[in-house]
Amino acid sequence: MSFTPEQNNAICLEFFETAWNTGVVREDLLSEDAVDHSLVGGKSKAEPGSGSFKHIIGMFHHAMPDIHITLLDQIYTGDKVVHRWSLTGTDTGGVMGMPPSGKTLTFTGTTTVRMADGKIAERWANVDELGLLQQLGVVPPPPGAE
Template sequence: MSYSAEQNNAICVEFFETAWNTGVIREDLLSEDAIDHSQVGGKTVSEPGSGSFKHIVGMFRGGMPDAAISIEDAIFAADKVVHRWRLNGTDTQGIMGMPPSGKHISMTGTTTVRLADGKIAERWANVDELGLLQQLGVVPPPPGAH
């Protein structure tokens, strides 16, 4: 079966909103050998299947149990979907091995997904980690920033 670009976008929206807003990884929307090409804290997290997705979502939702994602822009054509998103939450448990800050965090990123046969086959994410670290107080803001 061939999926339209609109159907592929809907699959991605369902997968990522469910994962980030509830913590549930919809494995039925992932191909068995799906690859997540993510970098977190300078480390590449890439393994086939749902493991990488579970690790990344679990790490952030573990630190920010109220995490919620909103998709702010979507571009999709054929088998590719690109989302610009914002993740909001409160750092009550600590993120990326850092102690809890108690701060409200708002981080942004872009995710590119390739789908095959109506399932997520590959994912690449670019996340504003510098902005996250500045909000957590680990990295100072640039001079003159408010």
């Protein structure tokens, strides 16, 4: 069965909104050998399957139990889906291995997904880690910033 770009986008919306807003990874929307190419915990090679998806989503849900994603832009064509998003949550569990700050954090990113037969086959993410580290006070803000 062939899926339209619109159908692929709808599947991605369902997967990512459910995963980030509830912490539930919908394995039925992932191909068996799906790969999340995000580098987490120093891993240099992503392992196929739902494990890498569960790891990154679980890591952020532990750090910010009230995390919420807002989709800002959606672009889709062929087997590719691109979302620009914003995540907001309260750092009560420690983000990226740091002590909990108690701060409400907001960071943005872009996710690109390759779909295959109506399932997520690959995911790449670019996240504003510098902005996140500045909010945590680990990296100083740029000169003249408040």
